[in-house]
Amino acid sequence: MVTNELTTSRATPLQAARARGRVRGRLILLGPAFVAAVAYVDPGNFATNSAAGARYGYLLVWVVVVANLMAMLVQTLTAKLGLATGRSLPELCRERLPRPVNRAMWVQAELVAMATDLAEVIGGAVALYLLFGIPLLPGGIIIGTAAFAVLALRSRGYRAFEVAIAVLLGVIVLAFAANLLASGSDPGSAMAGLVPRLQGTDSVLLAAGILGATVMPHVIYVHSALTRDRIPAADDAERRILFRGQRTDVLLALSAAGAVNLAMLLIAAASFRGGGPGGADSLEGVHAGLGQTIGTAAAFGFAVALLVSGLASTSVGTYAGEVIMQGFLRRRVPLLLRRLVTLLPALAVLGIGLDPTRALVLSQVILSFGIPFALIPVVAFTRRRDLMGNLVNHPLTTAAASLVALLVVALNAFLLWQVVAG
Secondary structure (H helix, E strand, C coil): CCHHHHHHHHCCHHHHHCCCCCCHHHHHCCCHHHHHHHHCCCCCHHHHHHHHHHHHHHCCHHHHHHHHHHHHHHHHHHHHHHHHCCCCHHHHHHCCCCHHHHHHHHHHHHHHHHHHHHHHHHHHHHHHHHCCCCCCCHHHHHHHHHHHHHHHHHHHHHHHHHHHHHHHHHHHHHHHHHHHHCCCCHHHHHHHHHCCCCCCHHHHHHHHHHHHHHHCCCHHHHHHHHCCCCCCCCCCCHHHHHHHHHHHHHHHHHHHHHHHHHHHHHHHHHHHCCCCCCCCHHHHHHHHHHHHHHHHHHHHHHHHHHHHHHHHHHHHHHHHHHHHHCCCCCCCCHHHHHHHHHHHHHHHHHCCCCCCCHHHHCHHHHHHHHHHHHHHHHHHHHCHHHHHHHHHHCCCHHHHHHHHHHHHHHHHHHHHHHHHHH
């Protein structure tokens, strides 16, 4: 009786959560990173990783691994930022940056959200076509509309939304695990692919696409809001406990996402390298090729994973759009209008008949250009003790994050020069 009174009337939210039991008390700390992680296995990843494996075999395995390690560092800092400050990254940008800079940041963040939705809706529409023969434009409308059902779970609290997204991520993991086991991928060649090297400008473009599809700018924004809105910390000691939980959350979720990305490349390398059937220049080609090289079940699993990916990631993308506008501008718009704004470019691409896979790959390159605008403020804010308190970055952490930002900026500058030079 005394324990119940303490739990209900005097315990902090964290104490009340941990009083549910050892296992449940730890599980309650997990969730935000799984919402972020589903964006790291969106349809853009299907296109870029499959193209990389088909064209270059195991050459770019190291890019996938490095990009995933970078994503872990970035999402850990982002989660810590929301936890320590009680504000999202866009909110801090609005408060701390000059107004013209803040407005420019908002514009590019909205463009990033549109590029994200482009990949997610197109991928989901292609999946509906592969599974049920639904034309692409109606399929895109179905995916855009279905996202509302997932987003509606937020009205039941953050936990229902997190669990639903984690379940969808689990479906993707299982589908690719099964296909990888059946693909006959060469472990020795995969290990050799860990040695960093490139082969010409096309491989650099694909590496940038992998980076853009792995380190996602919009979830850099949204992850800080996810940790901000969860369990409030009563003091510094509780913040440290919550941060340890978030580090575990990031490790588990991003490891799952990284394994899926790696499996995509390895399956394509084993099935398509050297002129395998179907080709991997399109999602339809990957689907057909998997059916010929591995079997009908593998093609079905690929299409189901693509459909789940499109549905889950577009739901997260719409939520990210809300966080972006509310944070940078302190304004809210109706969810339907928000959905339409980011959905229209994808529907336009489907309506005029552009190659969906090419649009997917290019959208990931656009995303790579948006990374510095989200990453640099994260590094700058998390190194400030006046903002972060006892969760301020260790100097080595700041140095590593700064190196990541520098590499991304340098890669994007090289790509821009390549485009200008033709």
